[in-house]
Amino acid sequence: MGTFYDALTGQAVNRNGVGAPPIKLYSKILATRSAVYLLGLAKSFASYTLHVTSISPITGELVASGNVPSSVLSGFSDVVVLRDVKEPELDPRLVWLEDKAIKSFPLSPSLKAKPAVLKGATYKSVQDVGVSDYGQFVAVQEDGSGRVIRLSSEGLKVIWEYADSATSPQRSDSIYAGGLDADGYPYIARVFWSHVFKQASVHVLASHLAEGKGLVTGYTFPFRTGEYGVISHVAVDAANPEPYRVLARLFLTTSTGAVQLWQQDQLQWTREEGLTDIRAAELVELPERKVAAHAGVEHESFGTRLRRQLSDAQDFPQYAVNFARRFVTGSYASVSAPVAHSTNATEPLSRDAFGFRKVIVAATSHGKIYGIDSANGEVVWSRVFGLGWAAQVGGLIIPAKLFVTRTVNDGETPQIVLVTQRKANNGLVDTVVFHVDALTGEDAMGKSAPRDVLQGQDVVSGPLVEAFLLRTDNGRAVVLFDEFLQVHLYPETEDIRLAFEKALPTLRIPLKSGPPGQRRLTGHQIPPKVEFTGRHIAYQTWTLPFPPTEDIRAVFSRPADPVASLGKVLGNRTTLYKYLNPNLIGVVTGPSATLPPPKDAGCGVYLVDGAKGTVIYHAVLPSVDGVCDIKATLVENWLVYHYYDNEAGPGQVKSHRIVSVELYEGHGVDQKTRSSDLSSLSNETTSISVYEQSYVFPHGITTMSPTSTSYGITMKDIIIANENHQIQSFPRRFLDPRRPKQKPTAQEMEEWLIQYDPVIPNDPKRVLSHNYQVAKTRRIVTSPALLESTSLVFAYGLDLFFTRIAPSNTFDVLSENFNKAQLVFTIGGLALAIVFVKPIVETRRLRGRWHY
């Protein structure tokens, strides 16, 4: 029931203790000078009935309450509360759609009135376009044409019918929007797309102009539907500078998440809000800048090459002067400067001197894929996904995984493959693959025109179980498994198929299977023979069940970065060999998100050999009220996981914890089992020694990721997106699991170990995002640059953030403060001195021989 609050003092004045039947739900409050109306719905047999309660505005007493004889099918979406703030003596009316007719009920404090029917036509919907406080709303008739209906003293009056607004194959459905101008007059706009003219059109109705008869201004605006999708929502604002001139401003939202402001037919700005929902993103390396003059050097004869090189040699004196100037003033590419991006848009993207500039390819769930330049965050190219055959019925494309199938190291322009699921509106689910050039966004399959909607290939006519990247000597291919575990390859070329057949006996695939809420991990292999369907079908080889209360929450694996050293050298020069099992995967389990959690549910972190199902490491963690919020990451032989420990008790502290675990081969120092090339069937896969320690972490996190560099030599930092909307990095030295509990000995100091302290310090100098807020980060992608010391970090979620980090400082670049000029002058001075002094010394020595 409602509570009445005095608007001036904010205190509750009167409590309405009227015993109302429980099936009534109030949704709206309408306050007028004479009464306050509470509008709600009461449930009746097949539909809802409108219910109105009127309350005195001064005393809060119930004046009248009762059902309005009506039958509304879908709730308040068919109801409009109409009143005119400019004519307060007109009773407000409750308007609803019942049985294809518009009925209205005038609201008075005594609620004594009869519902009236608006005669003349059958309607299929009523829309409150935002000017219902000014007495106008839009009703759409059965044939799709729109009418504007106004509140007047005689009830409802149709004041306008939009011409040519009936549903027709020549145009799309209309979107209606209402707005005001500076003087408070309402305008209603109708926006639609004309298929015939391929333009978007607006008709703006100003009902107060032309002596009250209403004036419609229509114009088209060049909305690019191939780039931004379909207009899904419009807000309008108008101005009336001259008696018969109306200027409208449109604020559009499109189906791909773009937000645009149009002033008449000029686009003022576009904002790609679709980037707040990125599902898959990858950083793609750029090729080097090719000098155009050297385009045809491969097929030159000796004479032409000689002539070309001689003509190039004319530039040599200027080059030498430039070299000396660059050397002395130190104006090389520097690591601390922002990456200079080419302002010439026609030049293809190329990398800078250190490889900091990459293309971020991001696919969003709004049906678009973007290529973003990491130097300045601008969108270089974007493509809208085409729905294929589902364009007639409508559908949604949801990106699942993004793979980089060709890199610059393979010699040509980089390409990406995006695996998506298409959910058509008739219920069919398909797997569609899009193959795009990463630098320009062009379709690598050659099916779509450059500025057009991107067409994909329907690889599987059914849902997808998993997709993986297979690295072979002939290139990379995407392996897809459908619901029957049939193997599909993309691209389906002959050499990819042969490479797949060759790699077939060694492939092991772990998949999640089982009923939802109690999933388990199953391992599969692929037989060498093809089934009668023409495809390989994977068969199950092992199962790893988890405890009945635990469900698989996440599966994660090591990044495919190179490992620089096979062991950790201790201070006395013995070695702990790292456990580098290439088939190691991590599983986070916990109570199912869908089923109600048991009271004492536990969470678990497992490290499992994905080729055989052996559990290598297992940790049981407490859950927080049945919810498991564990973030874990695995790199090389190092597992880091973060959770909240909610157990209170004497000596126990409720805090966020981070646990750092390292796995080494054997049961001691210097024991080698060669885990990198060990078969998963060998018994030696479980002979490990585990070093783990847990620390208290300053805050909760949303995601975490290790840095990655091109050779793996630099120490890895853990990049964390924490709850305070910051991106922060934690060095490995603080998270080392071998930190000694007492003062470190000389040997341990040689390994740079610091003494164990339970709290990880929250160093604000290690916050990468400076004072920007990076909210709701979903994932952090790290990527190597050409410099070994630097790693690139890209965080996406609600906001996008890109930076680079040097965990051990830029040890492979000469410091910018290095005084090159001083070095050159010193050496030059010494050389000069030698030149002068050498003859003097020789004559002296010669004379000395003759004297003694």
Added chain:
Amino acid sequence: MTGTAEATKWRHLPPPPGFASVVSSSKSNKHTATATASYEELKAKRAWDLAFSPAKSLPMQAFMLYMSGGGVQIFSMGIVFMLLSSPFKNLASINSAFAPFAPASSSPKSLGTLSLQKIAYIFCNLLTLALGLWKCRSMGLLPTGTGDWLAFETRGQPPELLLI
């Protein structure tokens, strides 16, 4: 012809001091025998001195190593280099070093002469070499641990390829 005529002209001059005229055999044989015997003894004693000479400088070098400290600095590396290289240099020239002390009965430059002294000399040089190596080991330069050979280890391809 002219020489002998001139030599008879100056025969009345006294001979220079220490210069004996034609020596007669029997009386002075005994003198030369004892002289050569003592000469041989002297040579043998000198050979033993030479054999033990590297060991004499060991305490001084040990003390210098102790003073130079544990870090890899130019001073300590210089001393260590000297300690490591001088045994090899000495062993290369071992025959020519002992040649002056070879007894008359044997050839000066063969390995078999003065074998005992030579063995002692080699042993003392090995002591010097050991001191140099010990210093290297305490500075951590000797690759005795598995960590020193870690960079040379290789691993092959794993037999199973995981798709993940």
